[in-house]
Structures are given as C-alpha cells and as structure tokens.
Amino acid sequence: MPVNPSSPRRGRPPKTSDQHERLRRRVLRATAATYAEFGFRAATVARIAARAGVSKPTFYTCFPSVEAALEAVVADAGARLVEHLRPIAAHATDFRAGLAAGITAYLDWADQVGDGLRVFHAEQYDPASPAGRLRAQATEGLRDLLRQAVTGSGRPAPSPQALDLLIxxxxxxxxxYQHNPGRDRDASHAAMLRLATALLDTRSG
Structure with a gap:
C-alpha cells in the first residue's frame, strides 16, 4: 500500500531528547486541532493520537492524560498572549496609542491561535475544562499588564473591577470577531478600543 509522504508516520518511540521534543510538539499540535474541533469533553486520546499519527501508548510517553495535554495547549496559548503584550505594556507612555497597540497584538494573537480560541472562550466558565481551570491564572497576568500600561502612561492604576470588566x-x-464570517477587524478593534478607553482612562476631571 503506498504511503502518503505528507502524512505523519507511526513509528518507534523517540530515543533522544530532541526526538521526544519534536514528538511532543506534534502531539500538542494534534491536541490543539482536536480541541478546536471537538471541545474538551469529546477530545480523546484516540482522536489526538490518530491526528498526530502516533499510537495511543506513544501519546502517553508525552502526556499522562488528555487533560494534561489540553492544559499544556491552553497554557502555551496564554503564555504567547503575555509575550505579545509584555513589550507594549513595558513601553506604554502614550495612553491611547498603547491601548491601540495592545488590542492590535491581542487580535494578532487571536488570529494565530485560530479556532481553538473560540472553544476556549466558550469553555472558560466550565470548571471541568482546562480553559476554566486556567482562566484565573490567565486573567491575573492580563490584569498586571494592563495595570502596568496604564500607570506607565502617567495615570493612576485602574480598579480591579474596571480591569475585570475590560478583560x-x-x-x-x-x-x-472570530465568529463573524466577514471578520471586520477594523470595526472590532475600534469597538474594543472605545471600551478600553472608557474603562481605563482614570484621569480625574
């Protein structure tokens, strides 16, 4: 039977740390794609392994469970968002320009994460989902960055309530934005910027 060279091949478990890391990343990509298609409750080892082109025992050499793999996917996405936003927050001297740049970076990150982000947003209040369990951690990181950006522009720190409303x-x-087939990015950016300005402009008077 001919083999499709573009398809991942099942094989022996990796013998070197580099091979294992490549395998782990392949399984993570398959986990992210499976999560985006099926959500947490229908993501199974069998589906992830099939998408990655590995056996179920090989999956378990990378992660002890589906939950662990999904938590790694969600945590990685959150870490990438923070990395997108951290340099903007650190150099935010102009209030409105900093907010605009931060929202641009946020939408860039959303485009990169893709379909999985829609599932994350849908599941973030489900305590059984990794999205729900990691939501508080991700929110705290965003609070810190927003607070840094606002105070860096010379304004008083916003209240925790304002930060949570904005997030x-x-x-x-x-x-x-992601559910809109037309994906009018400019309109989404403008609406988000108006919201951020209204909630975070803490100048008196």
Missing part, C-alpha cells in the same frame, strides 16, 4: 469585554469582542 471580559475584550474576550467577548474577540469571540464575536
């Missing part, structure tokens, strides 16, 4: 609003805006 929730940005997530809703991003969810709607």
């Amino acid at each position: 929730g609003g940005l997530q809703v805006g991003c969810y709607q």
